[in-house]
Amino acid sequence: MSYVDDVLEVVRKKDADEQEFVQTVTEILDSIRPLVDKNEDRYRSLALLERLVEPEKIITFRIPWEDDEGKIHVNRGWKIQYSSAIGPYKGGIRFSPDVTLGTLKFLAFEQTFKNSLTGLPIGGGKGGSDFDPQGKSDRELMRFCQSFMTGLYHYIGANMDCPAGDLGCGGTEIGYMFGQYKRLINTYESGVLSGKPVASGGIVGRDTATGYGAVYLMQELFEEKGCSIDGMKFALSGFGNVAWGVAKKLTELGGKVVALSGPDGYVHIPEGMSADQVDYMLEMRASRRNKVKDFADKYGVYFSPYEKPWGRVKADVYVPCATQNDISIKEALRITSEGTCKFLVEVANMPTTPDAIGVLVNAGIVVAPYKAVNAGGVAVSAMEMSQNSEKSVWTLDKVDKKLREIMKNIYREIEAAAEKYGMPGNLIAGANLAAAEKVLKAMEEQGVC
Ligand code: GLU
Numbered sequence: 001m002s003y004v005d006d007v008l009e010v011v012r013k014k015d016a017d018e019q020e021f022v023q024t025v026t027e028i029l030d031s032i033r034p035l036v037d038k039n040e041d042r043y044r045s046l047a048l049l050e051r052l053v054e055p056e057k058i059i060t061f062r063i064p065w066e067d068d069e070g071k072i073h074v075n076r077g078w079k080i081q082y083s084s085a086i087g088p089y090k091g092g093i094r095f096s097p098d099v100t101l102g103t104l105k106f107l108a109f110e111q112t113f114k115n116s117l118t119g120l121p122i123g124g125g126k127g128g129s130d131f132d133p134q135g136k137s138d139r140e141l142m143r144f145c146q147s148f149m150t151g152l153y154h155y156i157g158a159n160m161d162c163p164a165g166d167l168g169c170g171g172t173e174i175g176y177m178f179g180q181y182k183r184l185i186n187t188y189e190s191g192v193l194s195g196k197p198v199a200s201g202g203i204v205g206r207d208t209a210t211g212y213g214a215v216y217l218m219q220e221l222f223e224e225k226g227c228s229i230d231g232m233k234f235a236l237s238g239f240g241n242v243a244w245g246v247a248k249k250l251t252e253l254g255g256k257v258v259a260l261s262g263p264d265g266y267v268h269i270p271e272g273m274s275a276d277q278v279d280y281m282l283e284m285r286a287s288r289r290n291k292v293k294d295f296a297d298k299y300g301v302y303f304s305p306y307e308k309p310w311g312r313v314k315a316d317v318y319v320p321c322a323t324q325n326d327i328s329i330k331e332a333l334r335i336t337s338e339g340t341c342k343f344l345v346e347v348a349n350m351p352t353t354p355d356a357i358g359v360l361v362n363a364g365i366v367v368a369p370y371k372a373v374n375a376g377g378v379a380v381s382a383m384e385m386s387q388n389s390e391k392s393v394w395t396l397d398k399v400d401k402k403l404r405e406i407m408k409n410i411y412r413e414i415e416a417a418a419e420k421y422g423m424p425g426n427l428i429a430g431a432n433l434a435a436a437e438k439v440l441k442a443m444e445e446q447g448v449c
Pocket of ligand 1: 090091092093162163164165166167194195349374375377378379381
């Protein structure tokens with residue numbers, strides 16, 4: 001058996017109860033076979049892949065907090081410090097009732113590769129809790145975030161582990177956590193968290209970075225394929241911060257955003273969203289109701305309850321911006337039989353199941369992988385770390401220029417890696433190969449650790 005197969009067999013046994021982790025490890029190791037095969041004996045003798053599939057550290061902690069009625073709740077918190085091969089652990093904190101250790105391990109593994117693609121010195125990590133922010137008051141949210149930080153603060157630091165936001169955790173939550181961290185350590189160490197509100201040491205443009213970065217990468221891709229955003233139709237899933245950034249930039253560039261979705265269904269806006277409608281997405285997020293129907297009620301557009309837009313809405317580009325495994329084989333078949341979609345641009349982490357990707361690719365749809373597409377968020381987080389350690393303030397112009405440059409480089413790099421390893425045009429493999437080359441090289445350089 002090949003080295004990759006040997007390692008996959010161990011992961012499938014050892015982590016059998018962590019399905020998403022097994023899924024992502026399988027997907028990544030499978031696609032880096034050409035790199036591993038070329039170096040098989042050396043990698044094997046160093047147990048490089050066995051080390052790659054094992055997080056460096058996992059921390060679990062208890063999060064007790066009191067609601068507005070005085071009732072005490074207990075949630076569970078986790079911090080995965082996955083890989084410090086190329087920099088301090090870096091990645092978001094996810095608050096969602098469906099978060100498990102397996103989810104965070106999958107996200108931290110992915111993050112290690114994504115961060116490598118940015119070309120910046122950041123390792124991979126992830127954190128989170130099974131806490132549900134929906135329907136909580138501001139004070140409840142604050143008390144929860146303070147308790148979360150009390151459990152976490154020993155394990156983080158600007159040169160150790162720098163968390164940021166993720167699903168269910170935005171600038172407000174990061175602000176509360178930063179306040180608590182300062183109290184606990186009695187020092188103004190702003191580099192410990194990124195995605196902070198701007199007055200608290202955050203960087204301008206972090207809120208739009210993931211969405212804008214995704215659109216900058218699309219520009220590179222479309223240019224190469226001979227089309228342009230202007231006039232094209234885009235169907236999005238999600239309506240949170242990331243979907244908002246994507247919708248805002250696409251609309252500015254003349255793209256027509258024709259669908260948004262939430263857990264309650266999707267809305268269809270055949271003529272494309274207006275700037276005003278894009279702004280309303282921010283109000284929807286702030287309401288913490290998690291209902292896209294609010295959009296339909298306000299603007300009188302079509303609402304389809306409990307359905308996803310995939311293959312139901314005509315669009316040139318489908319852009320999943322919500323959560324993992326949003327497009328499975330059923331949706332992929334619907335997409336190919338509907339027939340208008342030419343590109344799938346993944347913005348959420350792992351939004352498409354591997355078998356669904358197979359169906360889409362076979363039908364000639366170009367898939368741009370999330371690891372590359374959504375790396376703009378963490379790239380601007382790394383700029384925030386630089387800003388904080390320089391004790392300076394970056395301008396929006398500087399951030400935006402650097403973000404464009406990084407997204408352009410990522411696209412070129414993944415394309416070149418696909419070509420180098422004999423899979424021209426396969427951007428998914430290209431992303432995994434380009435990212436793995438750097439991480440594995442740094443691991444080798446640092447010896448067995
Ligand atoms: N949660 C985001 C991601 O998945 C951002 C992480 C960060 O900024 O550290 O990349």
